[in-house]
Amino acid sequence: MRTKTAAVIRHVHFEDLGTFEEPLSRAGYDFRYFDAGVHGLPARDPAATGLLIVLGAPIGVYEEDKYPFLRDEIDLLKVRLSAGRPTFGICLGAQLVARALGARVYPSGIKEIGWGPVDLTDAASTTPLRHLARTPVLHWHGDTFDLPQGAVHLASTAMCRNQAFSSGSNILCVQFHPEVLPTAGIERWLVGHAAELGSAGIDPRQLREGAKAAGPSLPAKARKMFEEWLDGLRP
Numbered sequence: 001m002r003t004k005t006a007a008v009i010r011h012v013h014f015e016d017l018g019t020f021e022e023p024l025s026r027a028g029y030d031f032r033y034f035d036a037g038v039h040g041l042p043a044r045d046p047a048a049t050g051l052l053i054v055l056g057a058p059i060g061v062y063e064e065d066k067y068p069f070l071r072d073e074i075d076l077l078k079v080r081l082s083a084g085r086p087t088f089g090i091c092l093g094a095q096l097v098a099r100a101l102g103a104r105v106y107p108s109g110i111k112e113i114g115w116g117p118v119d120l121t122d123a124a125s126t127t128p129l130r131h132l133a134r135t136p137v138l139h140w141h142g143d144t145f146d147l148p149q150g151a152v153h154l155a156s157t158a159m160c161r162n163q164a165f166s167s168g169s170n171i172l173c174v175q176f177h178p179e180v181l182p183t184a185g186i187e188r189w190l191v192g193h194a195a196e197l198g199s200a201g202i203d204p205r206q207l208r209e210g211a212k213a214a215g216p217s218l219p220a221k222a223r224k225m226f227e228e229w230l231d232g233l234r235p
Contacts, residue, residue: 003028004027004028004029004030004050004051005029005030005031005032005049005050005051006024006029006030006031006032006049006050006051006052006053007031007032007034007042007049007051007052007053008031008032008033008034008052008053008054008055009034009036009041009042009052009053009054009055009073009093010033010034010035010036010055011035011036011037011055011056011057011059011092012055012056012057012058012192013035014185014188014189014192015055015056015057015091015189016033016055016179017031017053017055017179018179018180018181018185019178019179019180019181019218019219019222019223019226020053020179020222020223020226022223023223023226023227023230024226024230026227027227027230027231029050029051029230031053036057036067036069036073037067037069041069041072041073041076042076044075044076044079046079046080046083046085047083047085049085050086051086051087051088051230051233052076052077052080052085052086052087052088053087053088053089053090053093054073054077054087054088054089054090054092054093054094054096054097055090055091055092055093055179056090056091056092056093056140056141056177057091057092058193058196059092060095060105060107060143061074061092061095061096061098061099061105061143061145062105062106070096073096074096074099074100077096077097077100078100081097081100081101081167081171084168084170084171084234085170086170086171086233086234087170087171087172088171088172088173088226088229089172089173089174090173090174090177090178090179091140091141091174091175091176091177093173094145094164094165094173094174094175095143095145095175097148097167097171097173098145098146098147098148098151098165098173099145101148101149101151101167102148102149103145103146103147103148103149103151104145104146105143105144105145105146106143106144106145107142107143107144108141108142108143108144108159108160110142110159110160111141111142111196111200111202112139112140112141112142112157112159112160113139113140113141113196113197113200113202113207114138114139114202114206114207114210115136115137115138115139115207115210115211115213115214116136116137116139116157117132117133117134117135117136117137118132118137118155118156118157118163118164118176119155119156119157120132120133120154120155121153121154121155121156123152123153123154124154124155124164127154127166127172128172128224128225128226128228128229128232129154129155129164129172129174129225131221131222131224131225131228132178132221132222132225135214135217135218135221136210136213136214136217136218137176137177137178137180137214137218137222138176138177138180138182138189138210138211138214139157139159139160139175139176139177140177140189140193141160141175144160144161144162144175145162145175146162147162147165148165148167150167151165151166151167152165152166152167153165154166155174155176160175162175163175163176164176168234169232169233169234170233170234172229178218178221178222178225178226179222179226180218181219182211182212182214182215182218182219183211183212183215186207186208186211187208189207190204190207190208
């Protein structure tokens with residue numbers, strides 16, 4: 001019988017757990033999606049949910065006036081993070097965690113959309129992120145964030161310095177998308193974000209070809225990364 005619970009805040013239906021669903025289930029977690037702006041958020045009591053995963057979206061953390069649910073997410077994260085409860089953030093999720101930890105989140109002035117590896121810092125060599133070394137991952141963002149005070153810088157790219165950070169063993173955030181299933185899930189991204197691709201002048205065929213190249217290696221490495229992080233969580 002499963003006793004571990006995970007809440008997953010989802011902002012766009014096709015930006016889901018993807019590759020991470022299998023290791024999460026294998027680790028014994030019952031998980032539930034909470035669709036932002038549709039469902040209520042998980043309980044504010046940090047002990048009520050074992051693990052919180054916050055997924056991505058094509059909106060900015062600083063757009064609370066346009067998307068009021070962002071304020072509620074930040075408030076929820078502040079409570080969880082102050083208690084050191086297990087939290088994983090992806091893209092917008094990482095930016096929300098950074099904001100909740102007091103860091104600035106802002107437009108970078110550049111659209112980083114495409115496939116490519118991240119440069120891992122020396123500190124990342126002893127973390128689960130080491131499994132993604134030299135592996136193409138999906139980048140899809142136009143915002144960036146300052147490194148939160150006390151956080152450990154784990155990854156960067158030439159276009160964006162802060163690509164991943166940790167805050168203790170229970171909090172890990174990545175700006176990129178290791179969870180994407182390259183061959184099974186990429187078409188939903190290309191259609192769902194067609195307007196953004198068009199305005200950025202990016203040909204979806206390039207992203208499709210990049211997904212084919214990443215397909216053989218990324219899923220297994222991403223599962224291993226996430227699985228190891230789950231194993232290392234502190235009570």
